[in-house]
Amino acid sequence: MVHADPGRPLLTWYDDATGERIELSGATLANWVAKTANLVVDHAGLRPGDRAGVDAPPHWQTAAVLLGCWTAGLAVVPTDEADTVFAAADRAAGHAGDGREVYGLALAPLGAPMRVVPPGVTDFIVEVRGHGDHFAPVAPVGPDDPATPSATHRELCASARGRAAELGVGSAGRLLVDAAVHPDPLDWLLVPLVTGASVVLCGNLDPRQVDKRVEVERVTHRLV
DSSP states (O other), rough: TTTTTTTTTEEEETTTTTTEEEEEEEEHHHHHHHHHHHHHIIIIIOOOOOOEEEEESSOOOHHHHHHHHHTTTEEEEOOGOOOOEEEHHHHHHHSSSSHHHHHEOOOOOGGOOOSSSTTTOEEHHHHHHSSSSOOOOOOOOOOTTTTETEEEEHHHHHHHHHHHHHTTOTTTTTEEEEETOOOIIIIIIHHHHHOOOOOEEEEEEGGGHHHHHHHHHHOOOOEE
């Protein structure tokens, strides 16, 4: 997708509680993914086959973390089974203190850092910005490597394609998703990726804004 049209919007994030709108092209998201993969390898010291836990709601930063972990060859598992944890700022302190690396995701407008960083937590936004925009894996991730405790990358992509077919989403699709109603990354992240579509991901979605947003963003499918 990035090579075909790097400037095309891939993920557009709205937060109706703050008024935030941020649009990430494929190239921009790919840079965040590469930075995250470099962070887990160079800062956290993880290697293919290690495990990461993600305790954060749907958000563009969560997308970068999930894809960055998978790009680095990590399996995304429940946090109590993980070697390293990425958690939303209001949850991060609960994962600290047992010797694992814990990264806090501020999920703040304009990519602002955490206001308060608890002991034992590293601010993801502050740390990730210093890592490279390109990632060169020691060994490429294979389709039969584990992506989750129950699925390989091949199986996860197959599930996403099946879900896309169920929703009728194709390569020209633009999917609007209510993050609170559909928190599964299969819906808001993987369906757009495997089909070549794009997603308009909405946090704290105001129902009064839906019809206008569908028109402005040229949405073709809704998950609300």
